[in-house]
Amino acid sequence: MSKAIVSSLYDSEVFKMACRQFDKAADAINLPDALRDRTKYPRRCLAVALPVKRADGSVTVFEGYRVQHNLSTGPSKGGIRFHQHVTLGEVAALAMWMSWKCSLVGLPYGGAKGGVIVDPNQLTENELEHLSRRYMQEMVNFIGPHTDVPAPDVGTNEKIMGWMMDTYSNHVGHVVPAVVTGKPISLGGSQGRREATGAGVAYLVKKYLEDLKIPITKATVAIQGFGNVGSETALALAGYGAKIIAISDYTGGIHNPKGIDLKKALTYVQYQKVLRDFDGGEPISNETLLELKCTVLVPAALERVITEKNASKLRCRLLAEAANGPTTNAADRIIEDRGDIELIPDVLCNSGGVVVSYFEWLQNLSSFYWGRDEVITKLFAILDKAKDSVEYQMRKFKFSRRLAALTLGIQRVADAKQSRGLFP
Numbered sequence: 001m002s003k004a005i006v007s008s009l010y011d012s013e014v015f016k017m018a019c020r021q022f023d024k025a026a027d028a029i030n031l032p033d034a035l036r037d038r039t040k041y042p043r044r045c046l047a048v049a050l051p052v053k054r055a056d057g058s059v060t061v062f063e064g065y066r067v068q069h070n071l072s073t074g075p076s077k078g079g080i081r082f083h084q085h086v087t088l089g090e091v092a093a094l095a096m097w098m099s100w101k102c103s104l105v106g107l108p109y110g111g112a113k114g115g116v117i118v119d120p121n122q123l124t125e126n127e128l129e130h131l132s133r134r135y136m137q138e139m140v141n142f143i144g145p146h147t148d149v150p151a152p153d154v155g156t157n158e159k160i161m162g163w164m165m166d167t168y169s170n171h172v173g174h175v176v177p178a179v180v181t182g183k184p185i186s187l188g189g190s191q192g193r194r195e196a197t198g199a200g201v202a203y204l205v206k207k208y209l210e211d212l213k214i215p216i217t218k219a220t221v222a223i224q225g226f227g228n229v230g231s232e233t234a235l236a237l238a239g240y241g242a243k244i245i246a247i248s249d250y251t252g253g254i255h256n257p258k259g260i261d262l263k264k265a266l267t268y269v270q271y272q273k274v275l276r277d278f279d280g281g282e283p284i285s286n287e288t289l290l291e292l293k294c295t296v297l298v299p300a301a302l303e304r305v306i307t308e309k310n311a312s313k314l315r316c317r318l319l320a321e322a323a324n325g326p327t328t329n330a331a332d333r334i335i336e337d338r339g340d341i342e343l344i345p346d347v348l349c350n351s352g353g354v355v356v357s358y359f360e361w362l363q364n365l366s367s368f369y370w371g372r373d374e375v376i377t378k379l380f381a382i383l384d385k386a387k388d389s390v391e392y393q394m395r396k397f398k399f400s401r402r403l404a405a406l407t408l409g410i411q412r413v414a415d416a417k418q419s420r421g422l423f424p
């Protein structure tokens with residue numbers, strides 16, 4: 001009987017949640033004991049202190065992390081989050097989900113994630129650049145195009161990826177575009193990467209609505225989170241003819257049963273930075289948004305927003321997890337018992353981002369660049385295949401859709417570990 005001897009390094013609710021999901025999936029596929037803990041726990045992590053000179057001349061030290069969960073199937077892959085509530089445990093959970101996500105959609109990557117405890121809105125552009133460069137500088141020996149490849153996540157963007165790529169390239173003495181993905185196009189970023197996560201979410205929503213025989217032109221959509229993923233999902237779904245009736249960010253939400261003018265909302269956010277006081281509908285709270293009657297509910301912000309407190313109050317037909325880990329395990333059970341909501345689990349639903357990151361990395365390594373149509377066609381083909389395999393697994397074993405997706409992702413990682421053997 002194997003037993004992990006581990007410390008409380010990653011201890012947090014969200015890490016426990018990811019571990020419980022793993023345990024359930026491992027039980028469901030009878031994963032041998034000898035492989036369980038090896039597959040479950042992060043391979044390694046790095047915590048760094050990041051001193052930044054502030055605009056007023058003072059120095060603030062920020063704390064940053066990178067967790068590499070699995071490197072058995074290729075370099076590890078995953079975003080870097082800048083958020084004031086980042087914890088090492090959260091980063092570890094997110095790294096674990098990246099492993100299952102990359103594996104599920106068949107990418108030659110392991111999973112990783114990074115984070116810095118900072119509210120990026122409180123920094124000047126200069127301070128943000130110094131923080132981003134310092135983070136990469138500290139990670140130089142831990143990261144690389146064949147070791148670990150970061151990308152944007154909550155609170156980071158193309159510009160930050162550009163600074164990080166520049167820092168790494170200066171360190172090694174030549175341009176290394178493949179060290180990060182989600183870069184500006186001018187630095188080797190891929191066509192379609194910025195909108196990829198949202199485009200993928202919207203595409204899968206369209207496909208699942210077809211399965212449910214609901215015309216997308218009759219669908220109403222509520223989206224929590226209006227950052228890159230939330231706003232691109234809204235635009236893509238509106239492009240398919242769905243009506244976006246509610247959007248929100250951390251300052252609150254807007255509800256308009258007639259449909260929100262997305263262009264107006266995007267312009268407003270471009271200038272005001274937040275949705276607060278946007279006059280395109282009635283103000284609502286983030287909590288109320290989740291309980292609105294709608295065809296599709298899209299949590300596109302942070303983890304653990306659908307809990308045992310509100311799971312029984314959801315009034316959607318389809319729950320599309322654009323965020324990572326938005327539904328707690330207790331809420332999952334309630335949703336399963338209800339049986340009236342179809343759930344597209346995060347590792348499938350938001351995988352479009354990392355799929356196009358993979359395309360970006362391939363283009364960087366071969367110095368041969370693709371057009372947008374090629375990117376999007378290849379993205380949708382991968383999502384179709386992943387969706388089909390999840391549906392097959394679900395039917396074959398009578399699993400929930402989340403369990404089907406996780407078992408597929410976990411099995412492939414475990415198989416790779418089994419085949420590689422244990423070193424030495």
Ligand code: GLU
Pocket residue numbers: 077078079080149150151152153154181324350351353354355357
């Ligand atoms: N941060 C995104 C995610 O959670 C993208 C990761 C990537 O492109 O590497 O999937």
